[in-house]
Amino acid sequence: MMHAPAPFDPAAHGWKILHWHEDGFPTLVGPFWSKKDGDGWVYGLVAEPRHGNTHGIVHGGMLVTFLDQILGVTCWTAANKAPVVTIQLNTHFVSGAKAGEFLEARAEAVRATRSVVFVRGQLTVGERIVATADGVWKRLGAP
Numbered sequence: 256m257m258h259a260p261a262p263f264d265p266a267a268h269g270w271k272i273l274h275w276h277e278d279g280f281p282t283l284v285g286p287f288w289s290k291k292d293g294d295g296w297v298y299g300l301v302a303e304p305r306h307g308n309t310h311g312i313v314h315g316g317m318l319v320t321f322l323d324q325i326l327g328v329t330c331w332t333a334a335n336k337a338p339v340v341t342i343q344l345n346t347h348f349v350s351g352a353k354a355g356e357f358l359e360a361r362a363e364a365v366r367a368t369r370s371v372v373f374v375r376g377q378l379t380v381g382e383r384i385v386a387t388a389d390g391v392w393k394r395l396g397a398p
Contacts, residue, residue, distance in 0.1 A: 263357040265299055273298070275328070284320050298325045298360040302352050312351035313358075313385075318378060319346050322388040325360040330372040330392035333364035337394055339372060344390035356380045370394055 266272075270288040275281065284306070288299035300321050308314040323341055330339045352358055362376030375389040 262355055263301060265301065265357065270299055281324060284317060287324060300358045302354050302356045302358055304354045307354055312353055315348055318348065318386050321358065321360060322346060322376060322378060322386065326362045326374045326376050326388060326390055327392060329362040329364055329376065330374050333367040333372045334394050339392040339394055342391050342393045344388060346386055346388045348386050349384045352380050352385045358385060
Protein backbone atom coordinates (compact mmCIF):
# COMPACT_ATOMS: atom_id res chain seq x y z
CA MET A 256 0.00 0.00 0.00
CA MET A 257 1.41 3.39 -1.00
CA HIS A 258 1.06 6.33 1.35
CA ALA A 259 0.33 9.82 0.13
CA PRO A 260 3.13 12.26 0.88
CA ALA A 261 2.64 14.37 3.97
CA PRO A 262 1.10 17.75 3.16
CA PHE A 263 3.50 20.66 3.04
CA ASP A 264 3.81 22.33 6.46
CA PRO A 265 4.70 26.00 5.87
CA ALA A 266 5.45 26.65 9.56
CA ALA A 267 8.09 23.90 9.55
CA HIS A 268 9.83 25.73 6.69
CA GLY A 269 9.95 29.18 8.29
CA TRP A 270 6.67 30.59 6.96
CA LYS A 271 4.41 32.71 9.19
CA ILE A 272 0.62 33.00 8.96
CA LEU A 273 -0.52 36.44 7.83
CA HIS A 274 -3.01 38.20 10.05
CA TRP A 275 -4.08 41.01 7.71
CA HIS A 276 -7.78 40.47 8.14
CA GLU A 277 -9.76 39.37 11.17
CA ASP A 278 -13.02 39.19 9.23
CA GLY A 279 -14.38 39.56 5.73
CA PHE A 280 -13.83 37.64 2.54
CA PRO A 281 -10.08 36.92 2.85
CA THR A 282 -10.70 34.88 6.01
CA LEU A 283 -12.85 32.48 3.97
CA VAL A 284 -10.05 31.43 1.62
CA GLY A 285 -6.83 31.45 3.67
CA PRO A 286 -4.77 31.13 5.61
CA PHE A 287 -2.13 33.01 3.69
CA TRP A 288 1.53 32.69 4.66
CA SER A 289 4.56 34.96 4.28
CA LYS A 290 8.33 34.67 4.39
CA LYS A 291 11.15 37.16 3.88
CA ASP A 292 12.85 36.63 0.51
CA GLY A 293 15.96 38.76 0.05
CA ASP A 294 14.82 42.39 0.12
CA GLY A 295 11.16 41.50 -0.38
CA TRP A 296 8.51 39.00 0.60
CA VAL A 297 7.06 35.82 -0.81
CA TYR A 298 3.55 34.72 0.07
CA GLY A 299 2.12 31.23 0.25
CA LEU A 300 -1.08 29.23 0.26
CA VAL A 301 -1.58 25.51 0.79
CA ALA A 302 -4.12 24.48 -1.83
CA GLU A 303 -6.94 22.55 -0.16
CA PRO A 304 -9.74 20.45 -1.64
CA ARG A 305 -12.17 23.30 -0.84
CA HIS A 306 -10.21 25.50 -3.30
CA GLY A 307 -10.84 23.09 -6.18
CA ASN A 308 -13.20 23.04 -9.11
CA THR A 309 -15.00 20.10 -10.73
CA HIS A 310 -11.89 19.30 -12.79
CA GLY A 311 -9.81 18.53 -9.71
CA ILE A 312 -7.64 21.64 -9.92
CA VAL A 313 -7.61 24.87 -7.93
CA HIS A 314 -10.45 27.09 -9.12
CA GLY A 315 -9.41 30.10 -11.19
CA GLY A 316 -11.40 32.35 -8.85
CA MET A 317 -9.26 31.15 -5.97
CA LEU A 318 -6.07 31.89 -7.89
CA VAL A 319 -7.34 35.38 -8.72
CA THR A 320 -8.33 35.94 -5.09
CA PHE A 321 -4.83 35.01 -3.93
CA LEU A 322 -3.24 37.25 -6.57
CA ASP A 323 -5.57 40.13 -5.66
CA GLN A 324 -4.51 39.89 -2.02
CA ILE A 325 -0.79 39.70 -2.76
CA LEU A 326 -0.69 42.35 -5.46
CA GLY A 327 -2.86 44.51 -3.21
CA VAL A 328 -0.50 44.31 -0.24
CA THR A 329 2.38 45.10 -2.58
CA CYS A 330 0.54 48.24 -3.73
CA TRP A 331 -0.32 49.14 -0.13
CA THR A 332 3.39 49.00 0.72
CA ALA A 333 4.28 51.08 -2.37
CA ALA A 334 1.64 53.63 -1.34
CA ASN A 335 3.34 54.09 2.06
CA LYS A 336 0.67 51.90 3.70
CA ALA A 337 -2.17 54.15 2.61
CA PRO A 338 -5.44 52.39 1.71
CA VAL A 339 -5.63 51.07 -1.86
CA VAL A 340 -8.30 49.20 -3.85
CA THR A 341 -8.16 47.17 -7.04
CA ILE A 342 -9.36 49.01 -10.14
CA GLN A 343 -7.93 46.60 -12.72
CA LEU A 344 -6.54 43.07 -12.47
CA ASN A 345 -5.47 41.07 -15.53
CA THR A 346 -4.79 37.39 -14.93
CA HIS A 347 -3.25 34.78 -17.20
CA PHE A 348 -3.63 31.12 -16.24
CA VAL A 349 -0.58 29.16 -17.32
CA SER A 350 -0.97 25.75 -15.63
CA GLY A 351 -3.12 24.09 -13.00
CA ALA A 352 -2.51 23.52 -9.30
CA LYS A 353 -3.92 20.68 -7.22
CA ALA A 354 -4.97 20.24 -3.62
CA GLY A 355 -1.93 19.61 -1.44
CA GLU A 356 0.39 21.81 -3.51
CA PHE A 357 1.97 24.90 -2.00
CA LEU A 358 1.42 28.01 -4.10
CA GLU A 359 3.94 30.84 -3.83
CA ALA A 360 3.21 34.40 -4.91
CA ARG A 361 5.66 37.17 -5.63
CA ALA A 362 4.80 40.68 -6.75
CA GLU A 363 6.47 43.97 -7.49
CA ALA A 364 5.19 47.51 -7.76
CA VAL A 365 6.16 48.72 -11.21
CA ARG A 366 5.26 52.39 -10.67
CA ALA A 367 3.52 54.42 -8.01
CA THR A 368 1.95 57.79 -8.79
CA ARG A 369 -0.01 60.16 -6.54
CA SER A 370 -3.27 58.42 -7.42
CA VAL A 371 -2.52 54.84 -8.58
CA VAL A 372 -0.02 52.02 -8.24
CA PHE A 373 0.88 49.65 -11.10
CA VAL A 374 1.88 46.13 -10.09
CA ARG A 375 2.69 42.70 -11.52
CA GLY A 376 3.22 39.28 -10.04
CA GLN A 377 3.07 35.54 -10.46
CA LEU A 378 1.99 32.35 -8.74
CA THR A 379 4.21 29.28 -8.83
CA VAL A 380 4.34 25.75 -7.51
CA GLY A 381 8.04 25.03 -7.26
CA GLU A 382 9.51 26.15 -10.58
CA ARG A 383 6.17 25.78 -12.43
CA ILE A 384 4.33 29.02 -13.21
CA VAL A 385 0.62 28.64 -12.44
CA ALA A 386 -0.57 32.20 -13.19
CA THR A 387 0.70 35.69 -13.87
CA ALA A 388 -1.08 38.97 -13.26
CA ASP A 389 -0.75 42.70 -13.58
CA GLY A 390 -3.00 45.47 -12.45
CA VAL A 391 -3.69 48.93 -11.16
CA TRP A 392 -4.67 49.88 -7.63
CA LYS A 393 -6.26 53.22 -6.68
CA ARG A 394 -4.95 55.12 -3.69
CA LEU A 395 -8.04 55.99 -1.66
CA GLY A 396 -8.36 59.68 -0.94
CA ALA A 397 -6.00 60.52 -3.80
CA PRO A 398 -7.06 62.91 -6.58
